[in-house]
Amino acid sequence: MQKNDRITTRAKAGVLFLILTVGFGVAILWSAIKVTFVDGDMWRQRAEELTKDYMPVKATRGNIYSADGKIMATTVPECDLYFDFSLKPALDKQGNVKYKDGTRDTLYTTAIADSNYIKYLDTVCQILHEAFPDSSAAAFRRLIHAKRTAKKPGGCVRIKRHVPYSDWDRICKLPGWRRGVVKYVDGKSVIHNKRFHTYGNMAESTIGFNTSYLEENYTGLEGYYDSILRGRDGKVLCRRLTWGSWIPVRRGTTLTVSDSVVTDSVPGFPVINGKSIVSTIDTRLQDIAHYSLEKALMRYGSTAGCAILMEVETGNVMVCSSLILDTTGRYEELPYRNVALTDLYEPGSIFKPVILTAMYNDPSFSLDTAMLLPVGHKTFSKNSKTVVDHGLKDGLFPLWKAVAVSSNVAFCELAWRYYNSRRDTLFSQVSSIFPFQKLDIDLVCKEYKSRTHKLTYDNDFLRFCYGYISAVSPLRMATFYNALANKGRMVKPRFCKGVIVDGELEELPVQVINESICSEQTALTLRDMLVGVVEGGTGDNIKNDTYSIAGKTGTAETAPNAPTSNATFVGFFPADKPKYTCLVMMRDIKSFGRNAAPVFQDIADCVVSLDKELDCRPTMMKMAEMKRNQKGNKGMQYALPTVSKAPQAEVRMVHKRLGLDYSNVTMQSPWCTFREPVDSLGLRAEYVRYEIPEGQVPNCYGMTVKDALLLCRSLGLDVSFEGYGKVVSQEPKARTPLKKGMKVHLKLKP
Numbered sequence: 001m002q003k004n005d006r007i008t009t010r011a012k013a014g015v016l017f018l019i020l021t022v023g024f025g026v027a028i029l030w031s032a033i034k035v036t037f038v039d040g041d042m043w044r045q046r047a048e049e050l051t052k053d054y055m056p057v058k059a060t061r062g063n064i065y066s067a068d069g070k071i072m073a074t075t076v077p078e079c080d081l082y083f084d085f086s087l088k089p090a091l092d093k094q095g096n097v098k099y100k101d102g103t104r105d106t107l108y109t110t111a112i113a114d115s116n117y118i119k120y121l122d123t124v125c126q127i128l129h130e131a132f133p134d135s136s137a138a139a140f141r142r143l144i145h146a147k148r149t150a151k152k153p154g155g156c157v158r159i160k161r162h163v164p165y166s167d168w169d170r171i172c173k174l175p176g177w178r179r180g181v182v183k184y185v186d187g188k189s190v191i192h193n194k195r196f197h198t199y200g201n202m203a204e205s206t207i208g209f210n211t212s213y214l215e216e217n218y219t220g221l222e223g224y225y226d227s228i229l230r231g232r233d234g235k236v237l238c239r240r241l242t243w244g245s246w247i248p249v250r251r252g253t254t255l256t257v258s259d260s261v262v263t264d265s266v267p268g269f270p271v272i273n274g275k276s277i278v279s280t281i282d283t284r285l286q287d288i289a290h291y292s293l294e295k296a297l298m299r300y301g302s303t304a305g306c307a308i309l310m311e312v313e314t315g316n317v318m319v320c321s322s323l324i325l326d327t328t329g330r331y332e333e334l335p336y337r338n339v340a341l342t343d344l345y346e347p348g349s350i351f352k353p354v355i356l357t358a359m360y361n362d363p364s365f366s367l368d369t370a371m372l373l374p375v376g377h378k379t380f381s382k383n384s385k386t387v388v389d390h391g392l393k394d395g396l397f398p399l400w401k402a403v404a405v406s407s408n409v410a411f412c413e414l415a416w417r418y419y420n421s422r423r424d425t426l427f428s429q430v431s432s433i434f435p436f437q438k439l440d441i442d443l444v445c446k447e448y449k450s451r452t453h454k455l456t457y458d459n460d461f462l463r464f465c466y467g468y469i470s471a472v473s474p475l476r477m478a479t480f481y482n483a484l485a486n487k488g489r490m491v492k493p494r495f496c497k498g499v500i501v502d503g504e505l506e507e508l509p510v511q512v513i514n515e516s517i518c519s520e521q522t523a524l525t526l527r528d529m530l531v532g533v534v535e536g537g538t539g540d541n542i543k544n545d546t547y548s549i550a551g552k553t554g555t556a557e558t559a560p561n562a563p564t565s566n567a568t569f570v571g572f573f574p575a576d577k578p579k580y581t582c583l584v585m586m587r588d589i590k591s592f593g594r595n596a597a598p599v600f601q602d603i604a605d606c607v608v609s610l611d612k613e614l615d616c617r618p619t620m621m622k623m624a625e626m627k628r629n630q631k632g633n634k635g636m637q638y639a640l641p642t643v644s645k646a647p648q649a650e651v652r653m654v655h656k657r658l659g660l661d662y663s664n665v666t667m668q669s670p671w672c673t674f675r676e677p678v679d680s681l682g683l684r685a686e687y688v689r690y691e692i693p694e695g696q697v698p699n700c701y702g703m704t705v706k707d708a709l710l711l712c713r714s715l716g717l718d719v720s721f722e723g724y725g726k727v728v729s730q731e732p733k734a735r736t737p738l739k740k741g742m743k744v745h746l747k748l749k750p
Contacts, residue, residue, distance in 0.1 A: 054269075059273045061229050064277055065277070065278045066278075067281060070198065074196055077165040079164075080158065080162070081161075082156050082157060084157075087153060088109060120174045128140045131164055168191075199286075202287065203286050204220075205320075207281075221495055233271065234271035281317070284606070289319045291706065306323070310582075316494060318580075338445050340475045341447050344450065350568050350569075350570050352465075352466060356403070357522060358429035361522070362418075367399065369525065370398045372398055373397060373399060375396070387412050388408070389407050400528070403530075405538060406537070408466040411466050412466065435480065439513075441495065478570060494511070530550035533553065541594050541597055552570055553592070554568035554593045569596040573604050573608075582600050671690040697735065699730075700734070701729075718744070724750065726750075731745045
């Protein structure tokens with residue numbers, strides 16, 4: 001009986017187990033059927049929601065082009081370079097941990113094998129040195145080696161930020177290094193976009209800086225036209241991969257890495273890429289202005305300076321160079337200061353034509369260019385100081401000559417004679433023609449309202465007449481002179497020519513500030529007087545026979561009896577048919593306004609050579625004939641542009657722009673050297689081939705610093721220089737055997 005009971009218990013347990021098994025099987029089968037056929041659509045939808053999502057995608061920012069068609073600002077990828085130097089257990093092919101020979105100690109390895117690390121470390125350091133010349137390859141080697149050999153090497157060691165993508169990719173492609181380069185840090189890719197300025201520091205404050213590392217907060221053109229350049233961010237459908245990354249998908253299909261990124265945007269949130277704009281800056285002229293201004297600032301020890309070139313009719317600012325002496329002793333363009341706009345300074349004698357224009361506009365009296373005025377020195381009242389013309393003896397000059405020699409006494413005499421009893425009238429007349437208010441130009445930049453004192457005191461009234469007690473910006477002075485060149489019509493300066501829409505340029509309209517600051521006859525009269533400044537006055541150091549200039553020098557002491565002053569030259573050219581207005585200003589120099597004029601001339605010479613409408617060939621032929629008649633002991637004086645050694649492509653371009661025959665400029669080599677004219681007028685020259693010496697230091701004598709740097713650096717030489725002008729000596733000497741890492745020092749003189 002007991003035995004049968006035991007059998008019965010076991011049978012019951014077996015039956016129960018069988019029932020449970022069958023029940024679970026039926027339940028599983030039913031669940032599968034339900035999931036597949038009943039609730040299948042619901043679960044597939046949930047799976048789709050987990051693996052697909054709409055992710056935000058930034059719009060591509062538009063480019064900024066120059067007026068001559070060059071890209072000045074664009075978006076390029078850059079990377080933060082991180083290495084994985086962490087120690088991990090070495091595994092065999094079966095995935096088992098390896099041990100050191102004859103021991104039970106675990107064998108550790110890194111993402112970059114020792115053999116590949118040792119073999120290619122110098123290559124990596126050289127790549128980084130080329131990207132960041134301020135740090136040597138040896139410094140990068142010490143840094144990387146110290147990080148790798150630390151007691152606890154990190155799994156994410158930062159080496160350098162802002163590495164160009166091309167250099168980062170070269171490091172990744174080195175054998176054995178790809179696994180050691182970290183691609184994601186804190187879930188974010190190390191690759192990110194950066195706004196890149198093609199021409200470096202040149203016109204950078206005009207283009208604009210990004211003043212925030214984490215956000216896009218721009219100055220300059222970038223800031224003013226940000227809504228156009230930025231576009232609008234959108235959302236696109238993406239699929240999540242197994243390792244947590246998301247990639248864009250086409251509808252119903254997944255893109256591979258090699259596929260083009262064609263995505264479906266969320267309705268209402270399409271990706272709208274930014275439009276490109278065309279600035280008014282001409283890179284060729286900006287280049288000349290930048291280096292000519294920098295050379296002058298270095299020569300006179302200036303703290304800052306600017307150069308502006310405007311088109312008379314349109315107000316297009318073709319050149320805007322703003323250089324400031326930084327803490328390293330170099331002249332750079334800085335984010336929060338554009339000298340042409342932000343700096344307010346006492347203009348000095350360049351303000352005298354403003355006073356003269358206001359007087360010509362006054363119908364209560366008339367001025368005659370031949371009227372005689374006192375010069376030298378004069379005391380106008382017992383409450384005023386004596387006004388002095390430095391370098392002029394007491395006498396009487398006609399008005400046109402007083403302007404040419406920049407007599408302070410003569411202008412004070414005019415103001416005292418006609419406006420002493422109605423000083424407010426003079427000030428209101430000046431205010432009606434000069435842009436004291438903010439110009440509100442198309443740049444994000446601090447612009448301050450011009451300041452001036454009340455003309456209550458005699459000294460202030462007299463000083464106002466020759467450019468003191470008023471604080472104005474260089475761009476406002478250039479705007480006034482541009483109005484004189486434009487027959488009294490004052491146009492607003494602009495830095496953007498237009499917006500590119502669907503591949504076509506939509507130009508922005510010219511904006512007029514004042515339709516007429518004076519009559520056309522007054523503008524022509526003042527133009528003639530400003531021509532006299534250059535032909536026989538304080539600006540005669542830039543007088544030339546190729547084209548005429550109407551301009552004015554200005555010198556303003558930075559403080560009473562201070563050893564330094566602000567020097568300015570402003571004017572327009574060609575004087576007979578003005579097309580361009582230019583202003584050059586240098587701050588805190590131990591010199592005078594005429595010393596700013598050579599920078600003006602460098603810019604004007606470049607403009608004349610590039611502008612085909614300004615044909616200077618007949619004038620050059622006349623110069624050549626004159627110089628042939630002046631032949632003396634020194635031989636022929638050539639009217640041709642001559643260079644010691646230069647890239648032949650540039651020599652041919654200069655001859656072409658000047659309308660000269662360039663068939664004798666050799667095309668057999670990248671470099672050529674001037675030989676001699678081959679025609680009677682000296683207007684057709686021969687440039688012969690210049691061979692760069694192989695394995696020797698080249699001869700840089702007579703070259704400009706720009707060409708010398710190009711030549712030496714093409715041979716891998718490190719170059720330093722002192723002075724300005726052309727090369728007069730070099731160390732080591734020419735034909736010295738070339739060695740790796742050799743440095744060449746050049747001495748320059750005018």
